[in-house]
Amino acid sequence: MKHINKPVVLSLALLSVTAMVQAQDTTRKRSVEITSAFKPVLRESAKINFNATPPQPDTSKPVLQYNVPNQHLLFAYQPGALTPLALQHDTAGVWDNSNYIKAGFGSLKTPYLQAGLSxxxxxxxxxEIFAKYTSSKGKREYQENANxxxxxxxxxxxxxxxxxxxxxxxxxxxxxxxxxxxETLSFPKDSIRQQFSTFSGRVMxxxxxxxxxxxxxxxxxxxxxxxxHLKNSESNTVLTLPLEKNINSDFAVNLGLAFDMTRLSRDKQKAINNTIFYVAPGITYKSEKFVAQVGIRPSWDNSEFKMFPNILAEYAIADKQFVxxxxxxxxxxxxxxQYLASQNPWIWAPGELKxxxxxxxxxGIKGTLVDHFTYNAxxxxxxxxxxxxxxxxTSAGIFSDGKSFAVLNQDKMNIIVMGGxxxxxxxxxxxxxAGITLNQFTKLKGNNQKAWGMLPMEMNASIRAQIIKDLWLKVDMFGWDGAHFIRPDGSTTKLKGAFDLNAGLEFKVWNNISLWTQFNNITNQEYQRWNQYPVYGFNFVGGIVYSFAKKNK
Structure with a gap:
């Protein structure tokens, strides 16, 4: 025992003491202490970089098709009226503020009243409601009219x-x-009265x-x-049925039907029936420069058949400046x-209708030369x-003075027409x-030597100008070469030519009030459109216009 080392003895003693202490502590839990945590990290993967390639610039010019309508107006030739009319201020396209009353009086004992409501x-x-009344009385006896x-x-x-x-x-x-x-002849006023009335209706x-x-x-x-006023009455019924079918952007098929029936009932005489019927098939081609319509128009005139052509075409050059x-x-x-009385109001009621x-x-040619300028020939x-x-x-008896007109029918004739x-x-x-029309009458076959009552030349011109904001001016001029007529002795001659110049003004004096005036036949020519019927000389009419509609906001 004496030979055992002291360090060994001490170590054994410490181990035994420790074992005894651990055996005695039963409350302590077992645990594992980690002094370093493991964090896995993935290696960054290689990425593919996409570099966008810009597109090649397009330097070509696109070809665009435009169809721009002509912005300039082409006025149709219209012969001027013989009756004095007030200045008509054009308000087309403006729906508001169009309610008005227009009143005036003129030198030929001319009352004038007009009203419009929308x-x-x-x-x-x-x-829209429109109403108008006017009348005049000239210096000649019975030179009167009312409308x-x-x-x-x-x-x-x-x-x-x-x-x-x-x-x-x-x-x-x-x-x-x-x-x-x-003019020294005398007639009861009722015996020379000529009075017409028309009732009309339309639906579409x-x-x-x-x-x-x-x-x-x-x-x-x-x-x-x-x-x-002589108990002659006539009914006119017209039914039209136009139809168009587009095949594509260029071609279309057209079909038109029309039925026109007239029945003239004369006092104590047999009624006259007059009927027209036609069919108008055709094909239309439209492109940017060329337009054409090719078709026929088979027609029936009171069961008598007639085939008419219907071929129209136009070709535009330089953006429709020349067509x-x-x-x-x-x-x-x-x-x-009704048609005959609109041409000559001094006629007898017709005995037949052809x-x-x-x-x-x-x-011809038409188009625009420069801005705002149009032409047509x-x-x-x-x-x-x-x-x-x-x-x-001038047949016989009391009617031999020639104040009434008879209607003759010319079997065949040609007219060479030139106009611009x-x-x-x-x-x-x-x-x-401004416009002019020249008519040359040829190949008159039958009993008529001349085209009685038809004008060889017609012309007209007009100006509409806004002088300042509230002042409008209009000037109208029209004239013609006189028509041929037959004298009472049977000889043939023609009327003198006519020239008529009219001018009118309208200017605003208050918000809703304007004044207007119209001067007719300024040159004071008592020309004749129909033989023995001179028109009024110089005359004027003027008055006031009151507009009472409120503009829509």
Whole structure:
């Protein structure tokens, strides 16, 4: 025992003491102490970089097709009226502030009254009422006339893309056959009175958008009832059915149907029936520069058949600055008591009604030369069958003074027509137009030596100008070469030419009040459109216009 090392003895003693202590502590929990945590890290993966390549710039110019309509107006030639009229300020396209009353008085004992009312928004629905009355009395005995007219028109657009439109109208004219020769003759006033009245109605339906079958249609029905004071009455009924089907952007097929029926009931005489029916099939081609319509118009004149051509074409050069146009077409013009009285109000009621067959061959140019300037020139040959002519009735008895006109029918005749129009327009501030038509009557076959009552030359010109903001000026000029007529002794001569110059002013003096004046026949020429019937000399009329509608905001 003496040979055991002390360090060994001490170590054994410490181990035993430790074991005893651990055996005695039973509450201590076992645990593992971690002195370092392991954090796994993934290595960054290699990424593919995509570098966008910019597109190559397109230096080519795109070819765009534009179809811009002509912005300049081309005014149609319209012969001037012989009756004194007040200045008509053009408010086309403006729906608001169009309600007005216009009143005045003139030098020929001329009362003038006109009124217009409008309703609706002018876009989806609208209505208009118009009424007018005027009369004049010249220096010659019974040189009097009176005119009254009224009309109501309306339209309505449905949600389905249809537009209904229609109207009712009334017109009455009273005048006297003052053209008796010599002027010393005397007649009871009722015996030389000439009075006409017309009741009219119209209804039309058209589609604003093409149907699923690419169809466009616009049927229309018009009815006029015309009568005079001698118990002669006439009804005119016209039904038209135009139809168009688009094949593609260039081609379209057209089909037109028309039925025109007239019945003239004469006092104590047999009624006259006059009916026209035609069908007009055709094909239309439209491109940017060329437009053509090729078709036929088979027609029936009271069961008599006639085939007419219907070929029209035009070709535009240099953006429609120069357009060549021409055609070969034919149609029937209905002859009725109403139509004849509109041409010559001094006629007897006709004893027969023969419709005029017209066939035209023409060509010309039109277009725009510079900004605001338009032109149109045309030459053609018209072949006419059954053209009505007018001669003074000097048959016998009390009617031998020639104050009434009889209607003759020219079996066949040709008219060489040459005409031209010029126009210059600057917005709505200024416009000037001028036109002339020359007619040469040839190949008159039958009993008529001349084209009685038809004018060899007509011309007119007009200026509309806004001088300042509230001052408008208009000037009208028209004239013609006199027509041929037959003297009581049977000799032939022609009337002198005519020239008429009119001017009018309208200017605002208050917010809703304007003053107007009109001067007619400033050169004071008592010319004659119809033999033995001189028109009024210089005369004027003026008055006030009151506008009372409120503008839509």
């Amino acid at each position: 309703f609706g928004d002018g876009s989806t629905a609208g209505a 009254a007219q009224a009309r109501v028109s309306a339209f309505y657009k449905t949600a389905g893309g249809l537009e209904w439109s229609g109207g009712l109208g009334f017109k009455a004219d009273r005048l006297y056959k003052y053209g008796y020769v010599p 339906l058209r589609n604003l958008r093409e149907t699923n079958f690419a169809l466009s249609y616009a049927p229309e029905l018009k009815i006029d009832v015309f009568s005079d 060549v146009h021409g055609g070969w077409t034919g149609y029937m013009r209905k002859t009725s008591y 419709n005029t067959w017209i066939e035209e061959v023409f060509g 045309r030459v053609g040959v018209n072949k006419l069958n059954n053209q009505p002519l007018f001669i003074n009735d 129009e010029l126009g210059y327009t600057v917005e709505e501030k200024f416009s000037a137009t």
